[in-house]
Amino acid sequence: MSHMTVSENATLADVGEFGLIDALTGLFTPGEQVLVGPGDDAALVAFPGNRVLVSTDLHVDTRHFRRDWASALEIGHRVAAANLSDINAMGGRATALTVGLAAPADLPVSWALDLARGIAEEAALVGACVVGGDLTAADQVMVAVTVLGTADQPVRRSGARPGDLVALAGRQGWAAGGLAVLARGFRSPRALVEAYRRPEPPYAAGPEAAALGATAMIDVSDGLLADAGHIARASGVALDIRSADLEVPEPLRAVGAALGVDPMRFVLTGGDDHALVATYPAGTALPDTWTVVGAVVEGEAVTVDGAGYDGPPGHAHFGG
Amino acid sequence: MSHMTVSENATLADVGEFGLIDALTGLFTPGEQVLVGPGDDAALVAFPGNRVLVSTDLHVDTRHFRRDWASALEIGHRVAAANLSDINAMGGRATALTVGLAAPADLPVSWALDLARGIAEEAALVGACVVGGDLTAADQVMVAVTVLGTADQPVRRSGARPGDLVALAGRQGWAAGGLAVLARGFRSPRALVEAYRRPEPPYAAGPEAAALGATAMIDVSDGLLADAGHIARASGVALDIRSADLEVPEPLRAVGAALGVDPMRFVLTGGDDHALVATYPAGTALPDTWTVVGAVVEGEAVTVDGAGYDGPPGHAHFGG
Numbered sequence: 001m002s003h004m005t006v007s008e009n010a011t012l013a014d015v016g017e018f019g020l021i022d023a024l025t026g027l028f029t030p031g032e033q034v035l036v037g038p039g040d041d042a043a044l045v046a047f048p049g050n051r052v053l054v055s056t057d058l059h060v061d062t063r064h065f066r067r068d069w070a071s072a073l074e075i076g077h078r079v080a081a082a083n084l085s086d087i088n089a090m091g092g093r094a095t096a097l098t099v100g101l102a103a104p105a106d107l108p109v110s111w112a113l114d115l116a117r118g119i120a121e122e123a124a125l126v127g128a129c130v131v132g133g134d135l136t137a138a139d140q141v142m143v144a145v146t147v148l149g150t151a152d153q154p155v156r157r158s159g160a161r162p163g164d165l166v167a168l169a170g171r172q173g174w175a176a177g178g179l180a181v182l183a184r185g186f187r188s189p190r191a192l193v194e195a196y197r198r199p200e201p202p203y204a205a206g207p208e209a210a211a212l213g214a215t216a217m218i219d220v221s222d223g224l225l226a227d228a229g230h231i232a233r234a235s236g237v238a239l240d241i242r243s244a245d246l247e248v249p250e251p252l253r254a255v256g257a258a259l260g261v262d263p264m265r266f267v268l269t270g271g272d273d274h275a276l277v278a279t280y281p282a283g284t285a286l287p288d289t290w291t292v293v294g295a296v297v298e299g300e301a302v303t304v305d306g307a308g309y310d311g312p313p314g315h316a317h318f319g320g
Numbered sequence: 321m322s323h324m325t326v327s328e329n330a331t332l333a334d335v336g337e338f339g340l341i342d343a344l345t346g347l348f349t350p351g352e353q354v355l356v357g358p359g360d361d362a363a364l365v366a367f368p369g370n371r372v373l374v375s376t377d378l379h380v381d382t383r384h385f386r387r388d389w390a391s392a393l394e395i396g397h398r399v400a401a402a403n404l405s406d407i408n409a410m411g412g413r414a415t416a417l418t419v420g421l422a423a424p425a426d427l428p429v430s431w432a433l434d435l436a437r438g439i440a441e442e443a444a445l446v447g448a449c450v451v452g453g454d455l456t457a458a459d460q461v462m463v464a465v466t467v468l469g470t471a472d473q474p475v476r477r478s479g480a481r482p483g484d485l486v487a488l489a490g491r492q493g494w495a496a497g498g499l500a501v502l503a504r505g506f507r508s509p510r511a512l513v514e515a516y517r518r519p520e521p522p523y524a525a526g527p528e529a530a531a532l533g534a535t536a537m538i539d540v541s542d543g544l545l546a547d548a549g550h551i552a553r554a555s556g557v558a559l560d561i562r563s564a565d566l567e568v569p570e571p572l573r574a575v576g577a578a579l580g581v582d583p584m585r586f587v588l589t590g591g592d593d594h595a596l597v598a599t600y601p602a603g604t605a606l607p608d609t610w611t612v613v614g615a616v617v618e619g620e621a622v623t624v625d626g627a628g629y630d631g632p633p634g635h636a637h638f639g640g
Contacts, residue, residue, distance in 0.1 A: 035371060039554070040476050041409035041538060042375035042469065051355060052372050054451065055362035056418035056466055060458045089361035098376035100464050131374065138380045144420050144464035146376055149362065156360050218361060234359070 012112065013105035017135055020112060027116045028130040033095050043131035045096045045148060053149040055086035061141035069182045072111040074197040075143075076118020078272075082221065083147040084126055085201045085274035089219035091210025092151030094128040099145055102138035115143070126203050153210045160216035160235035160279040166294035167286055168246075169209070169276045170202035171195060172224055173263070176270025177252045180259060189251035201274035205289045209278045212286065217278040223269040223314020228277055228294075228302045238299035239279075240306055241268070245293040268304065269314050332432065333425035337455055340432060347436045348450040353415050363451035365416045365468060373469040375406035381461035389502045392431040394517040395463075396438020398592075402541065403467040404446055405521045405594035409539035411530025412471030414448040419465055422458035435463070446523050473530045480536035480555035480599040486614035487606055488566075489529070489596045490522035491515060492544055493583070496590025497572045500579060509571035521594035525609045529598045532606065537598040543589040543634020548597055548614075548622045558619030559599075560626055561588070565613045588624065589634050 012020060021038075030037040036044035059065060059079040070078065080097065087094040099119055101112060116130070123129055128147070177189075178196030187193055201219070209217055216235055218227045228239045246267050256263030279296050280286065302313070332340060341358075350357040356364035379385060379399040390398065400417065407414040419439055421432060436450070443449055448467070497509075498516030507513055521539070529537055536555055538547045548559045568583050576583030599616050600606065622633070 036474065036476060040478075041406040042373040042412070042467075042474075044410070044471070044474050045372050045374060047367065047370050047372055050367050050370065052365050052367055052468065053362040054365060054416065054418055054466070054468060056420050056452060056454050056464065058420040058422050058454045058456045058458075058462075058464060060422055060456055063457060086361040090364070092362070096374065098374055098466055100376050100378040102378050102380055102462060132376060134376050134378045136378045136380055137383060138378075138460060138462060140459050142378075142422060142458060142462055144376065144378060144466075146374070146418055146464075146466040147362075148372065148374060148468075151364070154356065154362075154364050156356060158360075 010109040011106050012103060012109060015109055020109060021135055023113060024116050027113065027120055030131070031127065031129045034129060034131050038132050045131055047095070047150055049150055053087050053090055053092045053151055053154065054146065055083060056144065056146045057083050059143040059145070070197040072114035073118040076115040077122045077198045079143050079145055080119040080122035081199045081201050081274055083145040084122065084128065084203065085219040087147055087149035088201060088203055088206030089217050089276060090151050091153060091155040091206050091214065091217060092149040093207060094123070094126050094147050094149040096128055096131045096148045097123055097145055099130055099133040099143065101133065102136050102142040104139060105137055107141065151210065155210050155214045155217040157216050157218055157231050157234035160231050160237050160296045162237055162296050162298045163282050164215055164279040164296040165282055165284060165292050166239050166241065166296060167278055167280060167290040168293045169205035169289050171200065171273045172220060172275040173252055173267035173270045173273070174249070175199055175272035176266040177255045179272070180266070181255060189254055191251045192255060195273065199272055199274050202276060202289065205276050208289060209276065212280065212284060214278040214280055217276060220273060220275045220277060221271045223271050224277065225268050225302050225309055226314025229313060231277065231279065232300060232302055238297045238301055238303065239294055240297055240303045241294040243305050245291065265311065268309065269312065271314060330429045331426050332423060332429060335429055340429060341455055343433060344436050347433065347440055351447065351449045354449060354451050358452045365451055367415065367470055369470055373407055373410055373412045373471055373474065374466065375403060376464065376466045377403050379463040379465070390517040392434035393438040396435040397442045397518045399463050399465055400439040400442035401519045401521050401594055403465040404442065404448065404523065405539040407467055407469035408521060408523055408526030409537050409596060410471050411473060411475040411526050411534065411537060412469040413527060414446050414467050414469040416448055416451045416468045417443055417465055419450055419453040419463065421453065422456050422462040424459060425457055427461065471530065475530050475534045475537040477536050477538050477551050477554035480551050480557050480616045482557055482616050482618045483602050484535055484599040484616040485602060485604060485612050486559050486561065486616060487598055487600060487610040488613045489525035489609050491520065491593045492540060492595040493572055493587035493590045493593070494569070495519055495592035496586040497575045499592070501575060509574055511571050512575060515593065519592060519594050522596060522609065525596050528609060529596065532600065532604060534598040534600055537596060540593060540595045540597060541591045543591050544597065545588050545622050545629055546634025549633060551597065551599065552620060552622055558617045558621055558623065559614055560617055560623045561614040563625050565611065585631065588629065589632065591634060
């Protein structure tokens with residue numbers, strides 16, 4: 001199939017729905033699992049097993065991303081990472097994504113193409129690819145991503161038992177620190193801003209946790225305490241986090257000092273790094289990927305050093 | 321799991337993200353194919369084969385639906401039907417859906433719940449169910465639906481060959497007539513308005529076409545001529561539609577007379593009924609489900625009675 005060439009200054013209105021779909025489709029290289037790719041009524045994807053993991057996330061302009069805080073390429077990486085992380089959090093491997101883009105007619109075509117490139121690049125990190133999608137006009141830019149995946153042994157939120165270890169994989173608090181910096185009009189520390197713009201989920205750690213016998217797992221998207229709370233609620237247990245075992249990296253300390261905020265707050269309540277929180281039977285020998293940061297105990301809810309946390313545990317939509 | 325009781329007058333802001341998710345989850349009865357349903361990082365769905373069909377559609381308030389033209393329950397049926405029809409158009413059977421809802425905080429909770437009920441009811445018509453989703457705040461109501469399905473023998477758009485029959489299954493033009501009526505502030509003919517509010521895709525006809533050896537298939541969502549054009553382009557052929565073989569039902573004739581429009585225009589360019597257009601080898605014995613309405617010929621593009629059609633073949637986003 002030949003794909004149209006699009007001027008960098010063109011808008012969606014200039015090229016129209018089908019022109020942009022042609023241009024986008026050319027960016028999505030199908031993997032061998034793709035039997036029918038973009039351009040038909042549905043895509044057809046081969047799966048190694050008879051069970052499919054599926055998860056959907058919506059990403060709304062000015063709420064989940066800001067076009068003046070990150071490039072379209074980075075936003076593509078961000079939205080794909082958020083969805084790929086959901087499969088990671090089940091101990092699975094992502095294989096295919098669909099992407100819906102709703103946007104005003106004056107959106108530059110180049111923005112849409114860069115977004116698609118970022119999504120495709122992030123998906124390629126785990127061997128997944130974009131197999132289909134939809135494109136429509138709307139007042140606000142919104143990206144809807146659905147990811148399909150496979151897991152030999154899915155790890156749910158509900159299996160944590162008193163006595164289990166609580167362990168963390170991946171960076172935690174960096175993206176929240178970057179967001180705090182950007183929200184105040186700064187662009188440094190660079191490491192934190194980059195962590196916000198282009199998170200690096202620990203993609204190897206999810207399947208690793210499943211193989212190690214994790215009893216429960218979740219990825220941190222609402223905040224460490226909020227998401228630990230989802231495990232606690234689903235499992236009918238309490239989780240106690242030991243703050244001394246949480247790393248507070250130097251750039252977060254610098255931001256905390258500059259903004260007059262306890263940097264531990266970013267670590268405890270930040271999302272968007274897509275770290276994994278998992279519980280393991282006591283005595284599980286964990287590789288360096290994982291840091292033990294607490295324990296599962298009888299009860300409900302989440303405590304920090306044995307006490308309730310004074311502050312919101314994470315992000316709430318609708319102010320609810 | 322217990323589910324919260326929600327006041328009819330409450331808004332999303334009153335109950336918050338997690339409160340509404342709890343209430344919505346209670347509406348989605350998992351079928352036996354659902355191994356992990358809503359409430360974890362991803363759902364897990366069993367499939368009879370090793371191949372999965374997947375398709376995503378976005379539905380934007382004031383563009384794909386209007387809240388003053390149809391109830392939330394009807395809009396739920398509409399958006400689900402559009403997605404289920406994509407699996408139908410591959411000759412497949414839908415098994416699972418994910419639903420993303422983006423909405424302003426002042427949206428009534430009852431509207432969101434009725435939308436979910438409509439989606440669940442429509443999915444149940446084909447034995448599919450909602451297995452997961454996402455909920456977020458946005459300026460505009462938007463519904464993102466992804467449907468998964470299975471097909472023994474997927475029918476693509478690209479297999480039409482000169483000499484094939486072109487056949488149609490399902491109502492065509494009814495929803496477009498209903499839309500024209502609603503757009504002018506009327507509420508009748510009732511049959512057309514109902515067809516717009518709650519389309520009735522010919523769900524049995526898709527798998528039937530696959531079993532009958534259809535060479536190409538698509539569902540009519542952009543308009544009969546526009547979607548026939550997608551088959552023509554993908555197959556490298558031309559399709560000629562014979563207008564005398566297209567039924568123009570009485571209510572469409574009435575609307576045409578009232579509005580001073582040729583009612584055949586609704587049939588040729590209307591979408592939203594989710595009729596199926598398929599091509600079959602000449603001589604295929606077709607059941608009553610299917611009406612032969614034309615032929616595949618050498619060439620490209622779509623003609624009506626051997627001539628080009630004077631007018632837009634269907635709906636274009638972004639004015640492109």
